[in-house]
Amino acid sequence: MRTSIATVSLSGSLTEKLTAASRAGFDGVEIFENDLLASPLTPEEIRDRCADLGLSIDLYQPMRDIEAVPSDEFARNLRRAERKFQLMRRLGADTVLVCSSVSPLAVDDDVLAARQLRQLAEVAQQFGMRVAYEALAWGRHVSTYDHAWRIVERADHPALGTCLDSFHILARGSDPKGIQDLPGEKIFFLQLADAPLLAMDVLQWSRHHRCFPGQGGFDVAGLLRHVLSTGYDGPLSLEVFNDVFRQAEAGPTAVDARRSLLVLQESVGAASLPAPVVPTGVAFAELVTPDAQPLAALLGALGFARTARHRGKPVDLWQQGEARILVNTGPSGLPHSRLRSSGGTPIDGTGLAALGLESPDPAGAARRAEALLAPVLPRRRAPQDVPLDAVAAPDGTELFFCATDRLELPNWLTDFEDLEHTREASNVHRIDHLALTQPWHHFDEAALFHRSVLGLQAQQSVDVADPYGLLRSRAVTNADGSVRIALTVGAAPTDDTVHAQHIALATDDVVAAARRFREAGGHLLPIPGNYYDDLAARFDLTEEELATYRELGILYDRDEHGVFRHCYTHTVGRVFFELVQRDTGYRGYGAQNAPVRLAAQHAAGGVTGG
């Protein structure tokens, strides 16, 4: 099916929008009138630009407040429409969107509306144009798709059809089932948008909070199935008004948009993509650092041993149980220069650069990622390296698809040479979860990426109060919880504070692990005494248990399924570690305790977040 996007969905000048849409692989665009008005290009130049970029102009929009008005007003409207048809001819567009009137002059009279729309269609036809009539959810008299359709049906003109918009239909709570009964050839256009489920004024909701299909709470796929059942064969077109996308770079937003349409098409059986290959575990986390010593000290205190070294690069493998951390002192792509702690002091560039995910089919996982427009990374960095499939996530984290224990497949461990080491009694057995701070403008994109490309499940988004602003956090996980990634985003885009990433390590005995860490010279994040007084009030903990937690800075949470105990190390660069003792049933990440932890990190002067 052809895909299209309204220029209003992307930021920048019209030229930037068209370029971004083309590069992301869209077949066409809707030209939003204000984008045309503000462009220094003539309509002919826009037409040529689109042609050069391989984009058709599928719709010109919107034409407002046309129908069901007194005749002198309608005469003026027709003259206005003629001007627009002339413009559309220059532009090479043949369909115009007319949205239901919000004018105080409009009357509640379907017969009049149909008669005037028929007249409009008659004029359109003389120009070789078609009119697609759409019900705005806040239209004065026409606000539902079935009402708009009844008027189109009554007008009965070949150049008049209807336009369906998933936002207007689903935000009103209309049942999209009735779409099945529409004749497909009279659906002239289909606009798709999703939105988070907010109880708010529908006009504000529409103008500020729309998002791409799969990023909100609407059943856009269900609606699309009904539309396709009518035989509709026009484009699937995205029309999204979103305050964040307006500020974001057009290029990544267009890719995110097209990815959402690909997933949507797959979900209704209209596109066949390589099947998702859900990761089954975390093979490794790779940290880059200008100086390995502070990380080596931290990992050593946590009980990791340096077990191997890369044959060709300055990369060490640290291991404990199934938890593997790579420490890379080679040049990294992380932006060092602007990193600042919350206190404003510059920090070094130590950060999380890559994740290895255990995959039942690394090549298949990479094929799906590529089909979903993820940037594919070179399989080999150096001629002697083992070839590995890898892609980049929206935040720049490199994702390697690994098969650590399957000898028949290329194994990343082959690049490493074992080092002598003593294996001590271990407290940590694997990575419980990773927390990755996302670029502010790409939080929704990140969740959709991890869901669609990796086949992970996205959990509910939660607000977390940092002393200097609200953070939002949303976890993506596989079914058995062996892969958990918490995606976090700050309160607002700002370069002043870089929030940290962190690695949570699973232990069966957080008290022992914390003690061992401290005895080995590690610094545990100190937690205020007031927190423990509150724990005592909220939970029936023994005095001894409380005293232990208080001594070590262990935080405590409990839900109906189990208990979660966790504590934090000091921070190196923008990375810190968490020790986590998780009861099987407990599904969360201790979000309840995050404000206390964040305040403690601010007090300690380090970077915060994750």
Add this chain to the structure above:
Amino acid sequence: MRTSIATVSLSGSLTEKLTAASRAGFDGVEIFENDLLASPLTPEEIRDRCADLGLSIDLYQPMRDIEAVPSDEFARNLRRAERKFQLMRRLGADTVLVCSSVSPLAVDDDVLAARQLRQLAEVAQQFGMRVAYEALAWGRHVSTYDHAWRIVERADHPALGTCLDSFHILARGSDPKGIQDLPGEKIFFLQLADAPLLAMDVLQWSRHHRCFPGQGGFDVAGLLRHVLSTGYDGPLSLEVFNDVFRQAEAGPTAVDARRSLLVLQESVGAASLPAPVVPTGVAFAELVTPDAQPLAALLGALGFARTARHRGKPVDLWQQGEARILVNTGPSGLPHSRLRSSGGTPIDGTGLAALGLESPDPAGAARRAEALLAPVLPRRRAPQDVPLDAVAAPDGTELFFCATDRLELPNWLTDFEDLEHTREASNVHRIDHLALTQPWHHFDEAALFHRSVLGLQAQQSVDVADPYGLLRSRAVTNADGSVRIALTVGAAPTDDTVHAQHIALATDDVVAAARRFREAGGHLLPIPGNYYDDLAARFDLTEEELATYRELGILYDRDEHGVFRHCYTHTVGRVFFELVQRDTGYRGYGAQNAPVRLAAQHAAGGVTGG
């Protein structure tokens, strides 16, 4: 009356919050439990810190999900409450807020609720504490203030009273009139917050969008009058959850908060402030620049003559009709180093630094500003200068209160020495309006400042689509429109783009003024041809009129009262000028045209905004 503020209303660590509240002149604070939990200070240290800062601890809050539960659950709740009373004793707080339960365990049984609250009050009394019971707007069974009061009345215990919160009452649409019937001594606490009138889920509205009284749409003053009529003599306390204030610096937010309370007290006759002295015109606008030449060329082309020079400083006065522009090449306080155009190129520090406002009583205006916590500036910069009253607005703009034509008062013109100049035929007669871009975190503060300190009226806020994000704009004006200031704020806090300020000059003939400017070598902002095709479709303009507008880049708007024609000069530093021909009745600023203008400015590579 005593004033207080909840620590949750301010950003930062508890210490930062307390310091900001004290410096802004609050008498006390409500300690929000999470702020205490996250603080490394012990309760005793917090108590001492407050005492040192001259702050009483008026409330500890909140205690949740206490009442109307099964007896075993209530027993646990009582134990939890006892722990909190112990804590409050250490803290030196004697009143706790209990908010109506949202627990699924709570039952709809007022008799049980009253009995359990009475038991709680009994325990509180043993500790010398009082319980203030409040209806949350989203409480499970108790969500209105009158319902909460009926339960308190039924419980009938001296240590149990009610807490009223203007947000919970007004957001529910409850009639606050019934408050009059409450016995004042049973209102244990009063929390005040305003909010913009949004149709949205009340919990989200409350948690993210509260603001200080006078910044939203609620009649907080009306509610306060009812409360005071009961004889309530406790503190007026602000409790505001706001995503923006959470990120803003605590110091300015606390000042903004206390200013809002002062204005509120004045409006109910509970405080007497010096009366507002509404400005009657714009005496001058002062630009600072590292290099006078580009501004001199621009002003000259606009028809301004350099008429006078400051006796002691490198400041020139440029005049045309009643429009006066000062050009200051002295050192300025503007932050130069980080200024960037939207294209990323560094720009010079040319900017608007000060405004002279004609005042019927400059000294009175300054007294009111000082009473409302505006930073008062020195009356004399140099010993020989005329003493002038001046204060700083929240965006740092210096506001001088002037009496240009009143010989009996100190006159700023006395500092200037006339220069010889030729007076040409003039097109511009005065400053129509000024557009000032506000710091992102202080937009609501700015509107309240201009309203309360200067006595201007605030108009509705409008959204304006810039190609790279939505702007918001709100005008403040005096009654006859001789002072109009458009306050604008960008889409998000960011250092990458500095939005411009601009000065709009009133003319009776924008066509002649634009031609003259162009002939004198000025550059008019080019407006796309597509804009004029659209004008032709929307309005009945003659071909000749259209051609003239198209030639000169004149924009056109019309409302039911009249026509507005305007065009823009090129930008110097972060300042540009607008030529404005305004029909008497037209009240706006051509917001409809702003997206086209902004796109044209981006295309021209200059700073945008205002």
